Amino acid sequence: MNIPRVFCMTLTSLALAGAACAEGSHSLGWGSLFNNDALGDNKDRWRSASLVVSHLRGAEWLGHRPERVGALIEYRFRTEMITQANVANPRVADRRYVGALSVGAHTHFQKGATEMSLGLDLIFVGPQTKVDQLQDELHGVFASSGVNVDGFQVASAVYPTVTFEAGRAFELGTSGQVRPFVEVQAGAETLARIGTDITFGGFGKGALLVRDSTTGLLYTGIQGDRSTGLSLLLGGDVAYVADSRYLDTPGIVKKDMRARVRAGLHQQFRRGALFYGATYLSEEFEGQLEGQVVGSLSASFQF
Template sequence: MKPLARLLALLTALTGLAMPAHAEERALLGWGRLFTNDVLGDGYDRWRTGAYTISIAYGPDWQGVAPDRFGQLLEFRLRSELIAPESLTAPAVNDRRFVGAFTLGVHSYSKLGASDLRAGLDLTFTGPQTGLGELQNTIHETFGLESSKVLDDQIPNNAYASLSAELSRELAFGNARLRPFLEVQAGVESFARVGADLTFGSYGRGALMARDITTGHLYQVIRSREDQGLSFLIGGDMAKVYSSEYLPEEDGFELTDTRTRLRAGMNWQGDNHGLFYGLTYLSEEFEAQTEGQMVGALQLRLFF
C-alpha cells in the first residue's frame, strides 16, 4: 500500500498548490454523476462494458462561465470502470484481459482567452485490489447470471498517474452551439484527440460540463437555470493512442491506428429534475477486436 499512499499524498499536494493562498471563499457548487454501460447500448457485456463517475465542483460563486484564473474552480472526480473480453466465461485467446480500474482525480477549469481550459491529474488503480471484478460477479449472481471466469487473468495490481488537458471553444449559431475541442493525456492511456459536439437547445448553457472518459459525452456538474426543456446533441472525435496500460504491449496487443467515437443524446430538464440519455459508438481499440460496440450513458438529476 506504500505506492498508493504516496500517490494520494501527491494528489493532495497538487490540490493544495492549485488553490492560491489569497483565494476567495469557496463552497460546494454542484455535483454530477454519469453511468455508462453497454447493456444500455447494444445489450452485450463486453470490452468497455461499464463505468460510474461522480464529479464534485468546488470553488467561488459560479457565474455561468469558468473563472479567469486556473486553480479557482476544481472538479474532484471519482470513477470506477470495468473493461472485459468479449466473453466473460469463454474468452478468446487473443482477446483483451479483464480490467478493474478505480480513478481519483482533481481538475481545474478556467478561461484561456475566448477558449475554455480543463487540466488535471488522475490516479488510476488497477487489479484485484479494486474489488471491482468481485463486485461484478456479485451483481451477476444476484440476477442469476453466470459468474465471470476471467478474474484470474486480469490486469495486475498497479497505480498510474495521468496528466490530461482539454482546450475547447463554444460557437453559437442561433439555438445551436458547436464546441470543437482538442484533448491530450499522458499516463494510463496516452493519446491526442480532436473532436466536436453540437447541441440543439439549452442543455449545458451556463452550466459546468465535464467530459466522460469512455463515451466523450458532456454531463452536467454545476446546474444552470438557463437549461430548460428538451435538447438534442450529436458529436464525435478521433484519437491517436500511443500507449495503453489496459492493453499491455508485452501481451502482444497491437493498438489500432486510431479510435473513433460517434455519439448522440437527448436531455430533458424540468424545474426540479432532469434526465440525460446518450448512445455512443466506440470503434475497435486493438487489432484483434472483432468489431466496435455501442455504449449507453444515463444521468438522472433530482433537485430539492
C-alpha cells in the same frame, strides 16, 4: 515529453491551487454519468460499464469558467469495468480484464473565449481493486453469467494520468452551439484527440459541463439556466493512441487510431433533468472484430 516531470508539475500546481482557493470555497455542484453496454448494444463486452461522480468547489459560479487556474476545482471519482468478450470463459487471444478505480482533481478555467481544463487522476487497476468481484456479484443479482477472470486481468498497478482539454464554443443559428475541442492525455493511456460537440436546445447554457472519459459525452457539473425543454446532443472525435497500459499484453496489438460517435437527449424539467445517450466506440485492438455501442444515463432532481 518528459511524462514524470509533467505529472509532478501538474500535481504541484493542483495542490497549490487547491490550497489557494480552499479559504472561502464551497460546493458549487455535483454531476454523474453511468455507462453500460446493456443500455446500448446489450452484448456485455469490452467497455462494459463505468460510473463517474464529480464534485465541484470554488468561491462562486457566475455562469462561466474563471480566468484563474485553480479557482474552480473538480474532484472526480470513477470506476470502470473493461472486459473480455466473454467474462465467464475468456479467450487467451482477447484483451485482459481491467477493473479500474480512480480519484482525481481537475481545474476548469478559460483564457479569452477558450475553455480549458487540466487534471491529474490516480488510476488503480488489477485484482487489488476487487472490481471483478463487484461485477460478479452484480451479475448474480441480474442472473447473468459469472465473472471468471482469474489469470486474465492486468496486473495490479497505479497509473498517474494527466489530462488537458481546450475548446471554444460558437453559436449555431438561434438555438444551437458547436464546440470543437482538443485533448491530450498521458498515463494509463497516452493519446491525443480532436473532436466536436454540437448542441441544439438549452442544455449547458450557463452551466459547467464535464467530459466523460469513456464516451466523450458531456454531463453537468454545475447547473446553469435550467431552461425547461428537450435538447439534442451530437458529437464525435478521433484519437491517436501512443500507448495503453490496458493493452500492454503479449499477443495483443493496440490500434493506433480510435473513433467515437455519440448522440443524446436531455430533458430539463422545472425541478430536475434526465439524460440518455448512446456512443459508438471503434475497435481498440487488432483482435477486436467490431466496435460497440454503449448507453449512458444521468438524472438529477431537486426536492
